[in-house]
Amino acid sequence: MARPKVAFFDFSCCEGCQLQIANFGEPLLDILKLIEVVEFREVMSEKYAGTLDVAIIEGSINTTHAIERIKGIRDRSKVLIAMGSCATIGGVNGIKNAFPLNDIAEYVYGGDSEYFESIQTMSVHQVVKVDYFVHGCPIYPPEFVAVLKAVLMAVPYDVPDYPVCVECKLNGNVCMYDRGVTCLGPVTRAGCNAWCIGNGNICYGCRGMVSNPNEKGSIDVIRRYGLSMEHIINKLEMYNKCRELNPHG
Ligand code: SF4
Numbered sequence: 001m002a003r004p005k006v007a008f009f010d011f012s013c014c015e016g017c018q019l020q021i022a023n024f025g026e027p028l029l030d031i032l033k034l035i036e037v038v039e040f041r042e043v044m045s046e047k048y049a050g051t052l053d054v055a056i057i058e059g060s061i062n063t064t065h066a067i068e069r070i071k072g073i074r075d076r077s078k079v080l081i082a083m084g085s086c087a088t089i090g091g092v093n094g095i096k097n098a099f100p101l102n103d104i105a106e107y108v109y110g111g112d113s114e115y116f117e118s119i120q121t122m123s124v125h126q127v128v129k130v131d132y133f134v135h136g137c138p139i140y141p142p143e144f145v146a147v148l149k150a151v152l153m154a155v156p157y158d159v160p161d162y163p164v165c166v167e168c169k170l171n172g173n174v175c176m177y178d179r180g181v182t183c184l185g186p187v188t189r190a191g192c193n194a195w196c197i198g199n200g201n202i203c204y205g206c207r208g209m210v211s212n213p214n215e216k217g218s219i220d221v222i223r224r225y226g227l228s229m230e231h232i233i234n235k236l237e238m239y240n241k242c243r244e245l246n247p248h249g
């Protein structure tokens with residue numbers, strides 16, 4: 001039986017999510033028994049212009065050319081997956097939307113800014129229909145596999161809508177707040193198995209916010225540990241400056 005044709009495409013991003021997949025190691029060999037990768041710029045030079053069973057999109061959309069390109073990919077793809085924070089919630093690219101476009105262009109390109117077309121950052125679902133979301137910066141490999149399985153079985157994948165703290169507590173981690181460090185786990189959407197905390201870091205909110213953050217509980221935590229709201233908001237804005245980019249609200 002023919003394997004589903006799958007292609008990876010990158011837009012505005014650092015390509016770190018594709019790198020996660022290229023670095024999968026042995027599980028990648030098992031995945032390749034189930035799918036036929038026909039385009040993946042980071043690991044192969046072949047291009048594919050035909051109909052795709054699955055298009056996997058990395059990066060956010062922030063030029064008119066990118067809008068046309070993503071629409072063309074959508075038109076020839078049966079299933080489309082948005083992969084990584086840049087694609088799913090705008091990610092760090094979303095920060096741009098909080099400033100006048102001209103100011104940003106001048107800051108980056110100086111006197112040459114007129115030669116670089118730029119529009120406000122959009123996450124992929126704001127331009128075309130997205131069937132599956134794999135959040136994270138970068139993506140958490142086990143979740144990518146879970147989503148791919150759901151795609152191949154033609155069943156939905158429900159992105160968790162509870163905070164990272166749930167996974168963190170289940171893993172028995174000592175809370176970062178008890179170590180005197182601020183962590184965004186209480187308001188961030190789970191699904192990464194509290195990846196960063198498990199590796200001694202804080203949660204930076206890269207998967208976007210839960211749709212119904214416990215504001216009262218968060219304010220209690222902020223007060224209990226003597227933190228300022230400004231400090232928390234500054235941290236949150238790295239990935240969540242523009243909530244309208246988040247497909248889950
Ligand atoms: S989500 Fe993060 S790792 Fe993935 S492409 Fe964007 S910036 Fe890079």
Ligand code: SF4
Binds near residue numbers: 173175176177184
């Ligand atoms: S605040 Fe951070 S460290 Fe503390 S439980 Fe939540 S995710 Fe874990």
Ligand code: SF4
Binds near residue numbers: 188194195206
């Ligand atoms: S712990 Fe937070 S920052 Fe780290 S991967 Fe999970 S959601 Fe992203």
